Amino acid sequence: MEQELEQIVHCLQQLQAEFEDLAVGGLRNLGPEHLPLLHSLCEQLDAIGARHTGSRLQTLATAIERDDKNAASALMQAQAGLRLFERILTTETMKKNLRRMIDLERTNS
C-alpha cells in the first residue's frame, strides 16, 4: 500500500512539474515535444483511478496536437483538476495516518 501511494505521488509530482514547464516554456513552443510524456501520464492517471484528471489531461493533449488556442484554458483546467485530486488524496491519507498515530499512542500509554 505504501509503495502504491508512493507511485501515485510520484505520478502527481511528475504531472505538476510538467504543467510548470509548459506554463513557463509556452504551450506552442514546448507542447508538441511534451506530448509523449503527457500521453503516458494520462495512462498512469487512468490506472490509478484518477480518471477525471486523466480526461482533462487528454483534452489538453488533443488541443496541443491541433495547435488549438484553447490549449491554454485546457492547461488551467487540468492543473486545477490535479490540485483538487492531490488535496483529496492528501487529506484522506493524513486522516488515516493521524488515526493510526492516535491508536498507537493509546496502545503505548
Next chain:
Amino acid sequence: MNLPAPDQRQALAALLQNILSAVEDLLLTGLAAATEKTQQTLAVSFQAASRHQLLRLGSTLRVAIEELGRFTRNDPAFSRRRFSFFLNRAWMLASGMTKALEQNDANRWNRLTWRAGGRTIESVDVVTLGVMKRVVPNAFAAFEFRLRTLGDAGTLKDGTSLVWSNVFPLKAGTDIPAEAYLHLPLPQKFKAAEMLDARVVTLGPVTVTEDSRINLLQDTRLHQHPEPFTDWQRFLHWDKQAALHRLESYTPGPFDLEVELQEEITLFDWELGEAEQTDRGQLTLLPLITDTAVCYCPAGTSDEFSGLRDTLHTLRKKKKKPPLYGVLHYEMCRFMFQPLTLYGAAGPQPLMLAREKFSQAALVKALNFT
C-alpha cells in the same frame, strides 16, 4: 459582499476578460516571449482589481506578476512552482467570477471574493510562541507571529491561537538583516521586537478576524509585563485528535493553499534524518523522525534558512533534544513541518530569526526611500 451593482458589472466583466486573455496569451507563448502588452495588462488588472476591492484576485495577480518580473530579471529566486500556481489561481478566480456575473450567481461571487470579517477586542494578553520569517530580496520581509491568549478576552477563550503579520518593504541594494526591521517603531508606538522578550504583552484595542488573524488599529497600544513568562509547557503538544477533527470537517477545493490547513504542534524525542533535495534542487527537506511519524522540514537552500539548518545539524549529535515547536501542514501525502522555536531549559529560542547585530544608522538610511 453581494454581486456588484449593475452599473459596475460591465467594467468588471471587461477586467476579468482582460485577465483571462492575458493569462492565456502568456501560457501559449511562454515567459521568454511574453509581450510587453501582456505584462502591462496584468499589471493594470492588478491595480484595477485592488481598486474594486477584489483583494483575493488582486493579491493572486500580484504574486504572479512578481514571479514574471523575477523571470525577466534572471533572478535565481524565480520559482516555476509559485508562478504556475498563482497564474492558475488568477485564471480560476477570473473564470469563476465571470461565470458568477453571467449567471447572476451571488453565492459563487461571494465564495470567490470572500474576506474574513473582524471583531474588535478591547484588550488581550498574549505570549509569542514562535515567529515565521519570509524574505523576498529587494521586495519585502514578512514576519508571522504565532500568539496564544492568556485568560479570556471578549469572545476569545484562554489559550486561543492568534496570528499577527508584520510586513516591511525592502529597499533595493540595502544590506540589513530583515530582523532589524522588527526594531522599528510602528505607528502604534511600539516595536514588534517587544513581542519577542518571552514576556506577556497586553494588546488593545485590536480586531480579530474569523480566521484568527489579529489586526492592529491606529490606537492599539502594547504593554509589556515585567515578569518573564515561564509556563510554556501548557502550549507545547500535538493535539492529534483535534487535528483529525479539523481534517474530517474540511472539504478540499481547487483554491485551497496547503498552508491554510495548518496546525501548531510540538515534536518531542525527535531525530534528524538524511536531507532530501526536491523541487528541482530549490528546496531541501530535512526529515524529523519521531516514534509515530516522519515530518518533513522545508529548510531551503538559501541563506535565509542557514540558521535553521545549522541549529538542527548541531542538535543531531545531542542525545536528548529539546521540544521543537512549529507549524504543520499537509502536502503530497506528507506531514510538512516548519520549526519555529526550540524550547530548551533556557526558554524559547527562535529558529528563523538571526541573532546578528545590525547598525541603527544603516537601518535609518535604508528607510529613506525617496
